[in-house]
Amino acid sequence: MNSTEPMEPIFDHFENYIEVSNELKSELTKRIKEVHFRKSELVLDANTICTKSYFISEGILRTYFIKDGLEITEYFSASYEWVNSPKSFILKQKDIYYIDAIENTTAYCLEIEDLMYLFDHFPEMERYARLSMGSVFGHLMERITSIRFTSAKDKYEHFQKTYHDIYHRIPLGMVASYLGITQETLSRIRAEK
Amino acid sequence: MNSTEPMEPIFDHFENYIEVSNELKSELTKRIKEVHFRKSELVLDANTICTKSYFISEGILRTYFIKDGLEITEYFSASYEWVNSPKSFILKQKDIYYIDAIENTTAYCLEIEDLMYLFDHFPEMERYARLSMGSVFGHLMERITSIRFTSAKDKYEHFQKTYHDIYHRIPLGMVASYLGITQETLSRIRAEK
DNA sequence: ATTACTATTTGATCTATGTCAAATAATCAT
DNA sequence: ATGATTATTTGACATAGATCAAATAGTAAT
Missing domain, CATH: 2.60.120.10 (Jelly Rolls)
Structure with a gap:
């Protein structure tokens, strides 16, 4: 076999x-x-x-x-x-x-x-x-911190780091809901870079 | 013994x-x-x-x-x-x-x-x-949801539920930083009830 | 008790992000 | 390919919550 x-x-x-x-x-x-x-x-x-x-x-x-x-x-x-x-x-x-x-x-x-x-x-x-x-646990804690104290832009950057291999393959609307921001805000963040 | x-x-x-x-x-x-x-x-x-x-x-x-x-x-x-x-x-x-x-x-x-x-x-x-x-994991997921999509007031209410036995014993400033909101906002939320 | 220190409340702005609406752009099915 | 959905961008405006500042209230130490 x-x-x-x-x-x-x-x-x-x-x-x-x-x-x-x-x-x-x-x-x-x-x-x-x-x-x-x-x-x-x-x-x-x-x-x-x-x-x-x-x-x-x-x-x-x-x-x-x-x-x-x-x-x-x-x-x-x-x-x-x-x-x-x-x-x-x-x-x-x-x-x-x-x-x-x-x-x-x-x-x-x-x-x-x-x-x-x-x-x-x-x-x-x-x-x-x-x-x-245990390692998943660590990621969740990091994510909580990232959600609590950062601007929409910082959240998106954190998302890009966390999912650096795949972030560009994910539709905008799904990313926005993952980050807890609106699609419009995310679209503007992407545009300004 | x-x-x-x-x-x-x-x-x-x-x-x-x-x-x-x-x-x-x-x-x-x-x-x-x-x-x-x-x-x-x-x-x-x-x-x-x-x-x-x-x-x-x-x-x-x-x-x-x-x-x-x-x-x-x-x-x-x-x-x-x-x-x-x-x-x-x-x-x-x-x-x-x-x-x-x-x-x-x-x-x-x-x-x-x-x-x-x-x-x-x-x-x-x-x-x-x-x-x-596993059960801690569940709580973290819940918390993430609670942080992402709720107003400051809802966050505070979720906190009260999560910590119903002890929430009133914790200083305001510590609660505010836990929730990711300012002390002033938290103070106003508490006042209006 | 009195003073000093710390925590909380209250008020007046300011700003990031949400909401609503409409225009493009991209994708899908025939 | 063509029209029909679906996704993304852009604009105008509204608002929750932040920031800055100052007044109380509460707590601890002498």
């Missing part, structure tokens, strides 16, 4: 946090399968419990919710990151978040049951989850 | 996420010790690596950083929560956050080395950490 090659980016990702044994690799390979989404395709419906986690290899997904009839972007996710609806996924309950594809996207899908199996049989997976959540 | 009683709130906290064996209880009891801080006392200096995590049993701690010479509150922590400087604690490096006591505070202190020992010998501790971080 030579099909482990596409799994390399996932293994690399894990190896930022833990050592990945061959046994774990083979379990991961067995349980993770490739999926594709086309641009605009819905990945997760908010009226649904999120039972899958996706590791993106190509493309961009957007997590958003609806407020007063408008789509508000919670965050964007790009290559080599896991995406799911965190509370829904962990607590097996519905949450407000939709996920869709901003571009045609290739990802690796892991079901919650399989993840639970891995947690139960590979304690290092628990450690991986704890450590990787 | 009958001194395990004051540890009960900690055990209860853990039992929200995992089962706590007697063996784990005795290890926790051995490794956690009670500490006290007086009002205004510095708990963590930003020029320092955070090596301790505190579980508060009484009082309020404040995590803040300095921006343009001003103290900006990152968050408040009250009874039955763990406090540390997350990135500093996990990555053993300096970060920007100070922690001090808003009131006289009693807490239980766990050193990072002891925590690491527990992670290594009790896989359920890894699971506890993963799950409890």
